[in-house]
Each structure stands twice: as C-alpha cells, then as structure tokens.
Amino acid sequence: MRSLNLSQVTSGFRCASDSGSIQKSPYVRVKSNGMMFTYARQRLTSTCRLNLWLFPFDLQKCTITFGSMTSDANSINLGTVNNASTLTVISATYMLTRGEWFLANITVTKTDSSVSKLTYEITLIRKPMLYVVILIVPLFFLLLLDLASFFIGEAKGEKLNFKVTILLSISVLLLILQDMLPSTENKLPMIATYCVVTFGLVGMSVLEAMLVGFLIELDDYNAKKAPSSAREDIQLEENHQKEAAGAEEGVQVRPEKCHLPLDGPSGSHLLKLILEEVKAVRQEAAGQEKDAGKPGHYRRLAEIIDYVFFVVYLLTVTIFLTIMYINWIHHYYEYA
Numbered sequence: 001m002r003s004l005n006l007s008q009v010t011s012g013f014r015c016a017s018d019s020g021s022i023q024k025s026p027y028v029r030v031k032s033n034g035m036m037f038t039y040a041r042q043r044l045t046s047t048c049r050l051n052l053w054l055f056p057f058d059l060q061k062c063t064i065t066f067g068s069m070t071s072d073a074n075s076i077n078l079g080t081v082n083n084a085s086t087l088t089v090i091s092a093t094y095m096l097t098r099g100e101w102f103l104a105n106i107t108v109t110k111t112d113s114s115v116s117k118l119t120y121e122i123t124l125i126r127k128p129m130l131y132v133v134i135l136i137v138p139l140f141f142l143l144l145l146d147l148a149s150f151f152i153g154e155a156k157g158e159k160l161n162f163k164v165t166i167l168l169s170i171s172v173l174l175l176i177l178q179d180m181l182p183s184t185e186n187k188l189p190m191i192a193t194y195c196v197v198t199f200g201l202v203g204m205s206v207l208e209a210m211l212v213g214f215l216i217e218l219d220d221y222n223a224k225k226a227p228s229s230a231r232e233d234i235q236l237e238e239n240h241q242k243e244a245a246g247a248e249e250g251v252q253v254r255p256e257k258c259h260l261p262l263d264g265p266s267g268s269h270l271l272k273l274i275l276e277e278v279k280a281v282r283q284e285a286a287g288q289e290k291d292a293g294k295p296g297h298y299r300r301l302a303e304i305i306d307y308v309f310f311v312v313y314l315l316t317v318t319i320f321l322t323i324m325y326i327n328w329i330h331h332y333y334e335y336a
Contacts, residue, residue: 055191067118135191201320
C-alpha cells in the first residue's frame with residue numbers, strides 16, 4: 001500500500017509547512033490480512049480570522065480542511081481513527097502552548113463528493129481574567145468614583161480637579177487597550193465601546209462641573225455688587241429718618257435751594273416724596289432688575305442643573321452597564 005501525502009490544507013488561508021518538523025516512523029506494522037501501516041508527523045502552521053466583538057469574553061471557531069488536489073474520492077478516502085470527543089481529549093493533553101486560550105471542542109466533518117475531505121472545526125475560548133483585572137474592573141471603579149464625585153462640594157474647584165484626574169486615568173487605560181487589540185479589526189469590539197463610552201460620560205461630567213462652577217462664581221460676583229446699591233437705599237432711608245427726627249424736635253432743616261412751589265408739601269412728607277422719586281428715577285435709569293441678576297439665582301440654577309444631570313447620568317450608567325453585562329457575561333456563559 002502506497003503512502004499518502006496530503007497535498008493541501010485549507011482553512012480560508014494557505015497553511016505553511018515546516019519541513020524540519022516532518023517525522024517519519026522507521027517501522028511498518030503489518031497485519032495478518034496483508035495491510036501495512038506506517039506513521040508520519042508533520043507540523044503545519046495556519047491562520048484563522050478572529051471575531052473580536054465580544055473580546056475578552058469571545059469564542060473563536062477555526063476550520064481546517066484536509067483534501068487531495070490530484071486524487072478523487074475513489075483513489076483516496078480520508079477518515080479518522082478516533083471520534084471527535086476522543087480527539088478533543090487527546091489534543092488537550094498534547095497541547096503544549098495554551099496561553100490565554102482554552103480548547104473547548106473539536107468536531108470532524110467528512111465530505112464525500114468528487115474529492116474526499118475532512119474538515120476539523122476547532123473551538124477555542126479565551127481566558128478573560130487578565131483583561132477583567134487590568135481593564136474592565138478599573139474602568140468600572142473609575143465610573144463609580146465619578147458618580148461619587150457629585151457629592152463633593154464646589155469649594156476651591158476640588159470637584160473639578162477630581163473629575164479631571166479620573167478622565168486622565170481612563171486615557172491611560174485606553175492606551176493599554178490600544179496595544180492589546182489589532183488595528184486591522186473592522187468592527188469595533190465591545191471593550192473598545194465600553195472604554196470610549198466611559199470616557200465620553202466622564203468627559204460630559206467634567207463639562208457639567210465646569211458649568212456649575214462658573215454659575216456659582218457668577219452668583220458670588222453678583223452678590224458682591226449687590227451691597228453697593230443697597231447701601232444707597234439705606235443711606236437715603238437714614239437721611240429720611242434723621243429729617244423726621246429733626247422735625248419732631250422742632251429743628252428746622254433748610255435746604256440750600258428749593259424749586260418746589262410754596263404751597264406744596266413740607267417736612268417729613270416732602271422727604272418721603274423725594275425718596276420715592278429718587279427710587280423711581282434709579283429704576284428707570286437702570287431698567288427693571290431681572291431675576292437673573294439677583295444674588296442666589298445662579299446658585300439655585302447650578303444646584304438644579306447638578307441634580308438633574310446626576311439623575312440622568314446615573315440612569316445612563318446603569319443602562320449602559322446592564323447592556324454590557326448582557327452582551328458579555330451572558331454570551332460567555334452561554335458558550336462556556
């Protein structure tokens with residue numbers, strides 16, 4: 001019986017054969033019925049396209065097909081000695097370099113058409129613990145810290161500095177992720193989406209902290225301007241009270257110049273009218289004071305914005321993490 005050489009191995013890509021790895025047995029086993037058996041080992045290197053959508057909770061299936069390019073099914077009929085389950089156990093035992101992968105299953109499909117073919121489907125599951133420790137868990141805690149930062153006071157910009165520090169920490173994790181993922185991937189993996197969305201949420205939180213801080217500073221500025229106009233009103237009130245007290249004691253107050261008619265009001269009633277006229281002139285000159293310019297208005301507006309943003313931010317983070325859990329953990333335990 002002549003020895004058979006497999007002419008081609010296909011899995012969507014051409015395999016590379018290491019000629020130095022060919023090991024032929026010097027022995028031939030002969031059975032009583034005349035059949036002879038000889039053994040040869042050869043190491044083949046192949047490539048497999050990976051789907052990194054669920055990285056690092058991904059499951060990869062690679063296929064390798066053995067067939068002859070020159071002989072048909074009548075000349076060469078390929079088959080397996082062991083079944084698929086036994087082949088899986090044997091392969092796991094002799095698997096030297098496992099790395100981050102776990103061999104889950106090997107299935108064998110035989111095709112008998114014009115050419116006899118054997119198709120091996122190898123199922124590999126990635127071990128995700130390393131990526132969980134150095135990427136997913138730190139990002140999760142940074143997101144929780146950003147949520148907790150809403151309870152930090154706005155004094156001296158401590159809240160804003162804390163949020164910026166969290167944003168820089170996420171940027172460092174993004175650089176680590178860049179070294180892990182291949183740049184040729186067409187579809188963005190979920191872990192990249194997880195990092196980008198987390199970075200975007202914290203970035204929006206930083207912008208909100210800047211807006212709240214600006215409103216509080218604007219309110220403090222208006223509060224410093226308010227006492228100047230209030231002091232003028234107090235001074236007019238004090239003058240009015242002094243004039244009224246002088247009239248009661250019989251002290252006659254003579255204005256330097258008086259252009260009022262002689263039969264007009266006099267005394268404290270006159271000063272009261274003058275005070276009201278001055279207030280009216282001031283209001284007409286400065287315009288009606290808007291609510292936005294009153295002390296405390298911007299601070300109340302900042303508190304409302306901070307509260308509403310915190311509620312929306314908390315709901316968004318909860319929904320986002322739930323989606324991540326469903327697509328990652330659920331699929332991982334489904335295939336594991």
